[in-house]
Amino acid sequence: MSQPDTKTRILDAAEQLFARDGFHHTSLRSITGQAKVNLAAVNYHFGSKEALLQAVFERHLLPLNRLRQERLQQVLEAAERAGRPPAADRLLRAFIEPTLAFRQAHPNNRAFIALIGRSMVEMDSTVRDCFSRLIEPLFRLLLCGLQRALPQLPPAILLTRLRFALSAMAHTMCMPDRTPLQIDSSSAPLDGGELAEQLIRFTCAGLEAPC
Numbered sequence: 042m043s044q045p046d047t048k049t050r051i052l053d054a055a056e057q058l059f060a061r062d063g064f065h066h067t068s069l070r071s072i073t074g075q076a077k078v079n080l081a082a083v084n085y086h087f088g089s090k091e092a093l094l095q096a097v098f099e100r101h102l103l104p105l106n107r108l109r110q111e112r113l114q115q116v117l118e119a120a121e122r123a124g125r126p127p128a129a130d131r132l133l134r135a136f137i138e139p140t141l142a143f144r145q146a147h148p149n150n151r152a153f154i155a156l157i158g159r160s161m162v163e164m165d166s167t168v169r170d171c172f173s174r175l176i177e178p179l180f181r182l183l184l185c186g187l188q189r190a191l192p193q194l195p196p197a198i199l200l201t202r203l204r205f206a207l208s209a210m211a212h213t214m215c216m217p218d219r220t221p222l223q224i225d226s227s228s229a230p231l232d233g234g235e236l237a238e239q240l241i242r243f244t245c246a247g248l249e250a251p252c
Contacts, residue, residue: 047076047078047082047086048086050076050077050078051072051073051076051078051082051083051086051087051093052093052096052097052100053076053149054072054073054075054076055067055072055076055093055094055097056097056152056153056156057075057152058071058072058075059094059097059156059159059168060152060153060155060156060159061152061155063159063163063168064090064094064165064167064168065165065167069083069090072093091167094167094168094171095171097153097156098171098172098175099175101143101150101153102172102175102176103175105139105140105143106175106176106178106179108139109135109136109139109140109179110178110179110182112134112135112136112138112139113132113135113136113179113182113183113186114182115135116128116131116132116135116186117132117186117189120189126189126190126192127186127189127190128190129187129190129191129245129248129249130241130242130245132183132186132187132190133206133241133244133245133248134241136179136183137210137237137240137241137244138237138241140210140214141210141213141214141236141237141240142237144214154214154215155215156168157172157211157214158211158214158215160172161211183203184199184200184203187199187203187248191248191249193252194248194252195252198252199248202247202248202250203248205244205247206244206247206248209240209243209244210240210244213236213240
């Protein structure tokens with residue numbers, strides 16, 4: 042099996058250390074040590090620590106965003122051809138299914154998910170801003186579709202409910218089998234497909250609830 046190239050090793054190390062220790066508590070020296078490269082290699086491939094963070098996000102988010110955008114566009118175009126509003130559950134499915142599938146695709150993806158989770162709770166906005174810039178166009182497309190699907194909802198209520206839905210998805214991504222409560226359960230955890238299905242049903246019911 043061929044060894045990862047220098048750029049990939051740097052990205053892998055940065056992703057793991059940013060997720061574990063945080064962006065500001067991770068030094069370039071620790072990244073180069075884990076990647077087994079010299080500092081010149083980081084400067085050559087990325088130029089700065091901030092550019093390296095951007096590359097870490099782009100490596101996963103750009104292909105995932107393309108897939109989610111394609112699926113959202115398919116739902117919107119099908120509804121337009123049929124002369125009806127798009128269905129909220131179809132829009133949520135187009136967004137949620139690829140997102141949860143990403144988590145299951147490879148064990149290494151969980152470090153990236155942890156990095157996103159960290160960005161949501163840290164006081165410093167560096168990582169969060171980087172993530173937000175990449176996700177904003179997709180979020181606006183989803184919101185626009187839901188506005189057409191649920192025109193009866195005032196914009197402020199729809200946006201608030203969508204934030205609730207995204208928070209539920211984020212929790213499912215980061216802790217699919219755990220709750221903050223210590224509850225003993227003998228039931229087996231849901232598999233990836235059923236987990237996505239239950240999340241879609243739950244969030245759709247919340248979005249469609251009367252005001």
